[in-house]
Amino acid sequence: MSEQGRVITYADAGVEALREEMRRDASIVYIGQGIGPRGGNFRQTRGLWKEFGDERLRDTGICELGATGAAIGAAMAGTRTVVDEVFLDFALEAITQIVQQAANISYMSNGKIKAPVVIRGAMGSVRSAGAHHSHTFYNWFANTPGLKVVIPATPYDLKGLFKTALRDPGPVAVIEHKSLYNTKDVVPEEEYLIPFGEARIVREGKDLTIVAMSRMVDLAAKAATQLATQGVSAEVIDPRSIVPFDRHRITQSIKKTGRLVVVDESPSFCGFAGELLAIATEDCFEELHVTPKRICSLPVPNPFSPILENQMIPSVDRIVREVHDMMKQPRRKC
Amino acid sequence: MSEQGRVITYADAGVEALREEMRRDASIVYIGQGIGPRGGNFRQTRGLWKEFGDERLRDTGICELGATGAAIGAAMAGTRTVVDEVFLDFALEAITQIVQQAANISYMSNGKIKAPVVIRGAMGSVRSAGAHHSHTFYNWFANTPGLKVVIPATPYDLKGLFKTALRDPGPVAVIEHKSLYNTKDVVPEEEYLIPFGEARIVREGKDLTIVAMSRMVDLAAKAATQLATQGVSAEVIDPRSIVPFDRHRITQSIKKTGRLVVVDESPSFCGFAGELLAIATEDCFEELHVTPKRICSLPVPNPFSPILENQMIPSVDRIVREVHDMMKQPRRKC
Amino acid sequence: MSERVLAEQISQELLFNYYKKVLELRLFELKVQELYRNGRLPGFVHLYVGEEAVAVGVCSHLETPDLVFSTHRGHGHALAKGVPARAVLAELWGKQTGSSGGRGGSMHMYAPEYGFMGTNGIVGAPIPLATGAALSAKLKKESNVVVCFFGDGAVNSGSFHESVNLGAVWNLPIIYVCENNLYATEMAFVRATKNTNVASRAAAYGMLGVEVDGQDVVAVHEVAQAAIERARNDGGPTLIECKTYRYVGHHEGDPGTDYRTREEVQQWKKRDAVKIARAWLIESGMTESTLQAADQEVERLIDDAVEFAEKSPEPLAESVNDHVF
């Protein structure tokens, strides 16, 4: 983000990616609910309908299964599509099409049919949205062979990764975060793409490595800032895409610091944080000074009460506290 | 399984569990496709319709979403239900109901509404069933707060765990394996239940711990037998239920042996095997002699060709080979 | 239907009760709107303003053991089913005394003790659930019925299709009530489908479908009564389409003006459920003062709910892990 540019929101960064790619590739069609004249529940398609009209921005009724399947079928037939589930929770209505058809088609057809479809949805907790509107689900997508999964944490990353997704030959899940749409960031005027599988070092450090994605990146960075004032140098890394996954850069950092904390908004069991601990054990077994740690949301449905929801989701305080506990632990005797 | 009993199949063990519980609890209703007069695609309801009739064994057309939602709604209204997805793959058609409604209802209603529904489905690879009929998905269920998940590997375990599921106050996913329905085992005449959260030591050993579930248990046991003849004493453990999870017994074994291999039919990224490595790192960090190992299916859709499918799924040979590699590794210097 | 006919169909007393209930739903939602706009309530709210006659006309025939499944726009359904305004508002406030102890909020609000089986954040999801509850009712043979409310937006979803078909083929004691308010968020029903006549879709399932004026509590009362009677006597399900309209935006925050003309909104407000009921009562001889007394009674009830909810304690942070299983 060193390049000079303008400060725009996460929502607008997505809009820019779409506008540029839809101009470049006249075949791209965007399907979803409220994404036409309305400009998107999260303003994530603001202004696109004015430019591209009803043909390319196709509002549907409430039929995620039909609409997502149609987006996949159109992609199989050579029309690149984006299907916007709006809330990622609603992708469940269509997940049979995403997993059984989109993710499998290249393999099942021996590479003869590709499905260049971007499945887009907003995950995570936001202002007491409650149990039905707050799921993360990236663990599920990442556990599905044939699906690429990107999870942008900043406007800059969203634009660059979204553009790459819009040129990928196969299905890509672009998982945004509801709480990030209004966050701002410097985004260059000139065009850029971000390749999949390149983690971003959010902040350099030497005492421990904190891996975080999406909204958790900001929490981790804030915690790292506090920790710095308390004499702890934390390196913060954001994988940005989890399929493909930048195993190398992340394990390099863990080997350097010898300590790992994963901050993850999902429930921990069979999730991303556990995957990171497994990878650390597989690749950095000798280098780990202390037991790595998972800081995840509590394994409960998202409560409505703000008090309960704040208790559920990882917080800066909790990260700082857990890191201090970790730093107090004696280094493994070897 | 020391008790004396008769040798029956996995499919019949499930039928016995259902018959006993449906006799005991007249409210239980069973919903699914081909589960009435036909007796189940896998013979998993053979004979039940004759005894309980159309009222309690309710065949539906092809509408997993409606049928599963109905099973959940009936359970919320006080009628205990079983919904049979037959192939676990088809649970995807209804997973929005399973995750958003069944798993969340107790929490969302502050404990006032329970959904005593058993969601039943057969997972895994069997004889080139192909990409659409071979998913495992237990990683997803296990990552869903509010859902209990049991994965029986033997007729004995299936019967005991199924009966427990049929008395549980909330939703339980009973995940069977397609390749196990015809396997046989001694099952006692007298009634028994198996509590959730109790792992089973399949075979005792001292050199390493092999954790496996479902069909992989048999592969692990066969590998252990071979290894024994080659001077390696492997302990094989089957968690049997992954939610709740018997963390204690499994970590005890890992602490005892200092070595861990997980054999898992799912793709590894964000999956059960990674969870086990994470748990081993969290609880047994000092005790691990060598890096633990995941032996998972390759991250590809299930190929039709037997040659390719055998290449994809863990095999006894692969387990034996990997274990020998592990045993060759020098113990960590501490 | 003409007012004259009407006065004969329904006693003044019953109509008076309807009037008070419709007004309760209206004033409750306007209060929620005020509180929400003042930043007092967390989360998101979808208000029922304009559609009250549907919930009241349908639920007035239900007993406590009859079950109602509702939507994201469900405060009115809860109140109409008998859930106290206190419990509903406290839930919207995220308080311990709410019907879900603050865990649910507007879209996840449950009061089984009143036969209210929940609002729902997932469009279409209540339809399979309600169908299953109707199966349960049928098997228990206690002649209870289930009512499932949903909007025009749910009609094109697979949840609707699969469940209504099951309800029909299993001949379940359920009434599928579609509140066709012409829009799903900003999406006009005419843009979502080529067949905007919801009642006509019942034929696809070999089921009875009826259309009714959703602004007319008495018309709804009659249609619902017949359907509920039929369901109670094992006569099977009915699909009722209530033509209605929301005066407000889709949710608080949506002005609701970009996709609807001012004229359209005005037209519908002319046929306001409260006004219509009030006019009939007067025409039936009820005095202004009786009505004003009733209005005040309802206002007091709402004020009491606000005071109760406001004073109620928040849930305890330590309780976050309770009730998962």
Place this chain on the structure above:
Amino acid sequence: MSERVLAEQISQELLFNYYKKVLELRLFELKVQELYRNGRLPGFVHLYVGEEAVAVGVCSHLETPDLVFSTHRGHGHALAKGVPARAVLAELWGKQTGSSGGRGGSMHMYAPEYGFMGTNGIVGAPIPLATGAALSAKLKKESNVVVCFFGDGAVNSGSFHESVNLGAVWNLPIIYVCENNLYATEMAFVRATKNTNVASRAAAYGMLGVEVDGQDVVAVHEVAQAAIERARNDGGPTLIECKTYRYVGHHEGDPGTDYRTREEVQQWKKRDAVKIARAWLIESGMTESTLQAADQEVERLIDDAVEFAEKSPEPLAESVNDHVF
């Protein structure tokens, strides 16, 4: 329709081609049955025996760029769309030379080079996919059409409901062809729904629905021709219900006798698609010897496919990770 009328509707030449294609589908499946029963083929197979006139009558109007989406019972659809018997059989055999290189098998068989977009293991799933492909065709403005085959079992699924509604509201160039063979596995359609008239369901979506005798290749030919023409000229989608019957079990292994009476099967076999077409050809003056020559030609084609598939190499184990992305 009477044979006399028929002879006027369609040239002997065209009918002769239909006859040969129907026979090819029939003999192909009988060969697959034999191979499968002898344990030569892996996986599971659902045979099309009895329903051949549907695939042939519909696909004969399609050009290569027109797309077909098929089901779990799709060998006949593939052959009718022009996929060579060699490629289909080799795929069933899990060989490298199969249309999916052995990765797919019976239920995941793809030949886009022939406009065949796949069989499918998930009932209902092809309907949204085909609808999207029709959207693609419409946007490309090349007047190609899409045909989506599905069974009666798919009609009660959400996939059908959501997609057909989209096809109608978007006025897409697609023909939804329901092969109503009265059963889904052992489940009689009459047990699955109260409205067993699939064509009538089109009305729910404001779409045109037509019913046709699926054993009569000429009747199917006519109905399909009209629907495809309409679709090519932006006249929108059609739902065609073909009444047909499978002579064999649901899949190899199912005797198919527990839930169907011998009489019912016999009744349907009286109206066998091959017999009917053959009778017409004779009635139109074609000689037995010409027909026998044709029969042998088809048999040779099947034998050649068997030889080809049998001799073809297996996929290489090392290739297991190819083509995931």
